[in-house]
Amino acid sequence: MTLYASTGHLLLTPVDREAPARTPRLRELDLGERADPELDAFAQHVAETLQTPYAGVNFMGEERQFFAGLHHGPDAPRRGYPARSLPRDHGYCPHVVVRRRALALEDVRDYARFAGNAVVDGSGVRSYLGAPLTDRRGFVLGTVCAVDLVPRRWGLDGLATVKGLAAELIELVHTREDGRGAPRPIDPQGC
Template sequence: MTYYESTGHLLLTPVDRDAPARAVRLRELGLGQRPDTGLDAFARRIAEALQAPYAGVNFVGEDRQFFAGLHHAPDAPLSGYPARVLPRDHGYCPHVVVRRRALVLEDVRDFARFAGNAVVDESGVRSYAGAPLTDGQGMVLGTVCAVDVAPRRWGTEGLATVKSLAAELADLVRAHRDAARAG
């Protein structure tokens, strides 16, 4: 769904009507507040599976995004990416969260809506693959994503991989939540 301002201009960051409820849910689950070594390891798996220099597990709140899991390859080019905390209008994860479906951008500069994003100029991001991370109640909590500073073809295999990893992590989050309730 495409959202427009009342002036008819295309919004570069989508309106997120679920953000307040998501912020409450993230607090209930204890997610998105601090780095997590387990999620850092999962981000490394994402990077390895997609052969990407950067990957993350990102929880999107009302005003910011928090990468509780983050990985960058030791030989990755130096850039402003990755950062644990980003404003909500930076990057592409907020689009995935609002759309509730995966997003693959082989070259972000090919799309006017995405080319003007701050992560392009500030961090050199050129390619993105992300999928929604959904809890057991259907709430999209954030994303799993991979990023590159060069354009790249993710292909249908890359799309399937990022979606599969998001589903796997969603299962782990549910198991963690269930264990915490039982204990």
């Protein structure tokens, strides 16, 4: 991870060297380009499980991140967040993808690297919990994540829960992939 650009400015987002290989994989899986009602429902499941106002299923491209699954709770304030698409340098999911590990931030303002992030300033996000979505080929496709507008103590239970949700979702991705590759049954009637 590069912390300083050649200009001496602090970089908040790590360099993602796997993005060029990940992008074709996302296209192959038909992920990361459009909203998906099934993934929206999964994001709602994440929010309900972790009791947060916002949750997402986020896929990381080369230039942007796309929330193919997104949940905005009915009582959550509407400040323009969450958006379906964000630049790669916004938020915390890019860090999860590059690190290839779950990330729990109890209060994002406690971390210099994250405190000045546009998501904090623009939407009031205060806590974040995310886990990588690693497919069977070893690609980290994106994240399952949950955010809150207040500091949260996620603890080991929160980390275990979000990792379990990521495993549940990657099974759904694999099931979809296997279903697309399976030959269609032959209709004995010839119809």
